[in-house]
Amino acid sequence: MKQPLSRDSIVTEALRQLTSSGIAGMSLRKVAAALETGPATLYAYVEGLSELHALILDRALAKVTVRPTANTSWRDRLQRLLRSYARVLTASPGLAQLALGTIAVGPNALRITEALMALLEEGGVDPATGAWAVDLLMLYVTAIVAERGGGVDPAAPKGFVARAVDAVSERDYPHVHAAREQLLSGTGEERFAWALQVILEGILRRPRSSAVEPAATTKSRPRKRSAHAR
Amino acid sequence: MKQPLSRDSIVTEALRQLTSSGIAGMSLRKVAAALETGPATLYAYVEGLSELHALILDRALAKVTVRPTANTSWRDRLQRLLRSYARVLTASPGLAQLALGTIAVGPNALRITEALMALLEEGGVDPATGAWAVDLLMLYVTAIVAERGGGVDPAAPKGFVARAVDAVSERDYPHVHAAREQLLSGTGEERFAWALQVILEGILRRPRSSAVEPAATTKSRPRKRSAHAR
DNA sequence: ACCTGAACACCGTTCAAGT
DNA sequence: ACCTGAACACCGTTCAAGT
Numbered sequence: 001m002k003q004p005l006s007r008d009s010i011v012t013e014a015l016r017q018l019t020s021s022g023i024a025g026m027s028l029r030k031v032a033a034a035l036e037t038g039p040a041t042l043y044a045y046v047e048g049l050s051e052l053h054a055l056i057l058d059r060a061l062a063k064v065t066v067r068p069t070a071n072t073s074w075r076d077r078l079q080r081l082l083r084s085y086a087r088v089l090t091a092s093p094g095l096a097q098l099a100l101g102t103i104a105v106g107p108n109a110l111r112i113t114e115a116l117m118a119l120l121e122e123g124g125v126d127p128a129t130g131a132w133a134v135d136l137l138m139l140y141v142t143a144i145v146a147e148r149g150g151g152v153d154p155a156a157p158k159g160f161v162a163r164a165v166d167a168v169s170e171r172d173y174p175h176v177h178a179a180r181e182q183l184l185s186g187t188g189e190e191r192f193a194w195a196l197q198v199i200l201e202g203i204l205r206r207p208r209s210s211a212v213e214p215a216a217t218t219k220s221r222p223r224k225r226s227a228h229a230r
Numbered sequence: 231m232k233q234p235l236s237r238d239s240i241v242t243e244a245l246r247q248l249t250s251s252g253i254a255g256m257s258l259r260k261v262a263a264a265l266e267t268g269p270a271t272l273y274a275y276v277e278g279l280s281e282l283h284a285l286i287l288d289r290a291l292a293k294v295t296v297r298p299t300a301n302t303s304w305r306d307r308l309q310r311l312l313r314s315y316a317r318v319l320t321a322s323p324g325l326a327q328l329a330l331g332t333i334a335v336g337p338n339a340l341r342i343t344e345a346l347m348a349l350l351e352e353g354g355v356d357p358a359t360g361a362w363a364v365d366l367l368m369l370y371v372t373a374i375v376a377e378r379g380g381g382v383d384p385a386a387p388k389g390f391v392a393r394a395v396d397a398v399s400e401r402d403y404p405h406v407h408a409a410r411e412q413l414l415s416g417t418g419e420e421r422f423a424w425a426l427q428v429i430l431e432g433i434l435r436r437p438r439s440s441a442v443e444p445a446a447t448t449k450s451r452p453r454k455r456s457a458h459a460r
Numbered sequence: 461a462c463c464t465g466a467a468c469a470c471c472g473t474t475c476a477a478g479t
Numbered sequence: 480a481c482c483t484g485a486a487c488a489c490c491g492t493t494c495a496a497g498t
Contacts, residue, residue: 258492278491
């Protein structure tokens, strides 16, 4: 009675399950059941679970907005793009973990990479640095989303970490103790925005063309190196 | 005949399995079998799988060297410490994924946080910035290890990504196409070292006390902001 | 009271037997 | 030749029945 079963309908159902029930709520067997067939049938359309993961990821990434409202600085547009990427990953619990295990080379991942490279170039970042920078930026965003939303299970007692950090021994961990409030401060949004600024600033100041730190110099004093990237 | 069974022996055996066989090679049932008991028995010593994960992680982190050879710059020592952390995560396939899902508040994780905070302070980073910086640095390192070593399975065809990137359409993805060699260039070590320098540079230039970018300014020109943090 | 064998409710993947 | 029910080899967790 359902639609005639296809790669497409399998991916749609799988993403639906992931979005509504998290990583534990999606399985080949449940997808098969929802599509009113046996689990073995799916193997006619999909290589296995890990190919399905890749397909789900790219399907989800279609929702990322790569052309945010113009008329703002490239920095602002880059931050909006990465926020859109983070939002899409957050919308389907477990998608970020899945993204970390899957090297995204689907068309939608490429579309995001392309847009980020263009924005960095607009910011004066040379292509060699831009290539690595895109990896770094996307990895950071994926990781931070993966770190928070482990799953959809409400098993995370919000106070548990706070209690552990608060109880830290002043004698054994003086720096941690002194900064215990700072370690827990800030909303996710604030930390995300700060981290992006940090990484972006570093990218602009440390093009790949710049020499590598010679190990035994410096004393907190920043080096005179190229600010005018490329 | 085996040792009398304890939290400790369970963690030891679990970490042994993880190290030798990756995340798929470790399970509560296999640990129980190796310890010559039934799976239910473990629940007398451990709350469940996720507590075991946290215990394994902290046990593994004991091997991280937090006091690298002195007589070098704080930057150098910080990089050595993070490399040691990365090495420990890499040594047990799947440990990094597990670390992303587990908020590490065990004594060994605290020891690492403490050492990083001390090094950043030595570098002139204020405690408020240092607290967030430690999170960012550890998250990056954890994520990059998690991204590569998905498991111990040799299922990763090294050429697969290269082929996908090489085949990218010049018309649809001009920037990606132009930088396709750069996207694949460099060893893991080189990218790791570069990324750490980028993040560190950003941390030094963007203390939390600095104002937030006012959205519609800049043109790649860096701001005059404090290099001499705090 | 404590420990645990067996059961429960799941997995992904394979394959022989049917159409 | 193609599709798939049933089986295989696993999971984590629970619980009643034994000591």
